[in-house]
Amino acid sequence: MKAPAPETDLLEEADASLLDLVDHVLNKGVVVTGDVMLGLAGVDLVYLRLSAVLCAADRMLPPPDPKKR
Amino acid sequence: MSPLYIYAVAEIADGADLGNGLAGESLEVVRAGPVSAVIGRVVQPPEPAAPSLRAHDDVVRRLAARFRAVLPARFGSMAPDDEALRTALAERTEEYTASLERVRGREQMTVRVFVAEGADGQPARAAEADSADPAAGPGARYLTARARQGGAAGVPGLQAMLDRLAPLVAAQIVERHEAAPLVASVYHLVERDSSARYREALREAASAAPQLRVVASGPWPPYAFASGAP
Numbered sequence: 237m238k239a240p241a242p243e244t245d246l247l248e249e250a251d252a253s254l255l256d257l258v259d260h261v262l263n264k265g266v267v268v269t270g271d272v273m274l275g276l277a278g279v280d281l282v283y284l285r286l287s288a289v290l291c292a293a294d295r296m297l298p299p300p301d302p303k304k305r
Numbered sequence: 306m307s308p309l310y311i312y313a314v315a316e317i318a319d320g321a322d323l324g325n326g327l328a329g330e331s332l333e334v335v336r337a338g339p340v341s342a343v344i345g346r347v348v349q350p351p352e353p354a355a356p357s358l359r360a361h362d363d364v365v366r367r368l369a370a371r372f373r374a375v376l377p378a379r380f381g382s383m384a385p386d387d388e389a390l391r392t393a394l395a396e397r398t399e400e401y402t403a404s405l406e407r408v409r410g411r412e413q414m415t416v417r418v419f420v421a422e423g424a425d426g427q428p429a430r431a432a433e434a435d436s437a438d439p440a441a442g443p444g445a446r447y448l449t450a451r452a453r454q455g456g457a458a459g460v461p462g463l464q465a466m467l468d469r470l471a472p473l474v475a476a477q478i479v480e481r482h483e484a485a486p487l488v489a490s491v492y493h494l495v496e497r498d499s500s501a502r503y504r505e506a507l508r509e510a511a512s513a514a515p516q517l518r519v520v521a522s523g524p525w526p527p528y529a530f531a532s533g534a535p
Contacts, residue, residue, distance in 0.1 A: 256415055256522045257359065257362055260362070260377075261362055263379075265376075265380065266377070268342060269382065269383070269389060269390065
């Protein structure tokens with residue numbers, strides 16, 4: 237999977253895979269019976285943290301180079 | 306009888322070998338008319354931890370690679386027994402059929418949209434200030450501000466970027482986030498095997514919007530398009 241820019245590579249292959257996984261697998265998807273396990277009561281909290289960590293990851297990245305764009 | 310752990314709602318050919326689930330259990334199909342659920346009989350639900358999330362996603366991806374119309378189930382979805390699951394499927398046959406039709410032969414790309422560093426990332430705060438009725442409490446101000454920034458409209462440059470991608474996109478969901486610099490998540494349903502073209506188009510579209518930074522991931526099974534119409 238070739239990503240377009242180095243900073244994109246970094247985020248995708250480091251943190252984004254797990255963060256996206258949490259977003260997609262816990263926060264999306266069809267709920268068939270309404271019986272989602274009780275252990276997932278903290279999912280909203282997990283999702284709030286997802287946004288926070290995504291932002292933290294973003295700040296670790298080098299600033300975009302306008303010449304590349 | 307063991308409870309059922311649900312992996313997906315799908316159209317499954319008869320006699321298909323589905324492999325194993327995240328506890329090593331054999332996957333089975335529970336049918337209700339035109340729609341089926343792919344399930345595993347488990348002793349207890351999986352822990353909501355990273356390895357289980359990956360395992361759930363792996364099973365869904367395997368099913369999506371094998372069948373053209375698959376709606377991923379949310380992690381942790383259980384049914385007490387076959388009869389309860391059949392009843393639940395039958396109650397919403399129409400909705401599932403429509404969703405299956407929508408995702409058939411397609412996959413999902415996910416784009417996180419950030420306000421680029423140094424850019425004036427003030428749309429959210431500006432909207433909040435606008436609506437700052439001194440008589441309203443912080444909650445009311447927040448809700449008013451939020452109501453004003455639905456969809457792509459509150460992020461300058463985003464709609465233009467989405468317009469450029471539109472030829473490759475079968476369906477779109479835009480979620481706004483409050484936590485700048487992450488301002489939006491965009492979920493796109495695209496034809497299978499078009500993710501390379503999609504990334505190329507996204508790169509071009511993003512270069513026209515230097516105030517935004519975008520990070521794409523995918524292709525994913527169509528998690529965001531699994532229920533209802535956006």
